[in-house]
Amino acid sequence: MEKQDVLAQLSHVAFRYHKRPVLRNVSLTIERGAFLGLVGPNGSGKSTLVKLLLGQLKPTVGDVYLFQQPVQQFKQWDKIGYVSQKANRFSSGFPATVYEVVSMGLYGQIGLFRFLRKHHKEKVLEVVKQVGLQDYLNENIGELSGGQQQRVFIARALVSDPELLILDEPTVGVDAKSVDQFYGLLRELNERHRKTLLLITHDIGAVTTYVSQVACLNQTIHFHGESEEFAAKKDKLDFYNHDVHLLTHHHEEVPHV
Ligand SMILES: Nc1ncnc2c1ncn2[C@@H]1O[C@H](COP(=O)(O)OP(=O)(O)OP(=O)(O)O)[C@@H](O)[C@H]1O
Numbered sequence: 001m002e003k004q005d006v007l008a009q010l011s012h013v014a015f016r017y018h019k020r021p022v023l024r025n026v027s028l029t030i031e032r033g034a035f036l037g038l039v040g041p042n043g044s045g046k047s048t049l050v051k052l053l054l055g056q057l058k059p060t061v062g063d064v065y066l067f068q069q070p071v072q073q074f075k076q077w078d079k080i081g082y083v084s085q086k087a088n089r090f091s092s093g094f095p096a097t098v099y100e101v102v103s104m105g106l107y108g109q110i111g112l113f114r115f116l117r118k119h120h121k122e123k124v125l126e127v128v129k130q131v132g133l134q135d136y137l138n139e140n141i142g143e144l145s146g147g148q149q150q151r152v153f154i155a156r157a158l159v160s161d162p163e164l165l166i167l168d169e170p171t172v173g174v175d176a177k178s179v180d181q182f183y184g185l186l187r188e189l190n191e192r193h194r195k196t197l198l199l200i201t202h203d204i205g206a207v208t209t210y211v212s213q214v215a216c217l218n219q220t221i222h223f224h225g226e227s228e229e230f231a232a233k234k235d236k237l238d239f240y241n242h243d244v245h246l247l248t249h250h251h252e253e254v255p256h257v
Pocket of ligand 1: 017022040041043044045047048049
């Protein structure tokens, strides 16, 4: 593997909230072109790992690199797109159209009050089309279903042309049929549009069906390999214990600290 093909890396990372250890000795590499699913039970540290990757938290021990740079020095944030689990929660009165919300993804590049140039507008239309919402361009986002809203946020993350897209539980609150379409979209972004994806999810079914690699986290990485290998081994991996069948459905009831 060439050095420039490592887009993100955690090296021997430990993290604690106050005195409480949450992650220990986590080493994980995300290579260019990967579609990596990060799975783990509730409270296993998935969101904490993402916050460390994005430089929002500092490891107690170890190092985090983005595009071969220590995350504290990293400045090229337009190379990274991020879609959080709270993205699809707009009420019907929210006064912004699909076009406007997706355009917001360009503000980092062009500044908040600058006008979009022709090529910016074309890029907005291109990514809206990529996520299949071209017929909804002028709809208010609050009028769309949870699955459609989530696509809008993918488009907003894509509009600045990131190389690495990080999605934290993006299907929470999305109905089952839209979830399948949504994962299909992610696969297409990975295979056709060459985006590197990190998908944080409880959904074991999705990871075995759609992603190319799986990493299992429960305080530390218990497995990282190809999804076929994961599918063959998953019943023997003890990191989930008895929780495995509950995970897809119980997420929303779990209070976040
Ligand atoms: N700000 C915080 N302060 C203290 N403890 C926290 C904080 N955020 C998370 N924790 C704790 O750290 C542990 C890991 O939380 P984290 O949210 O990273 O796990 P997760 O795998 O993303 O969980 P979930 O699947 O429920 O979203 C949990 O025990 C959680 O209660």
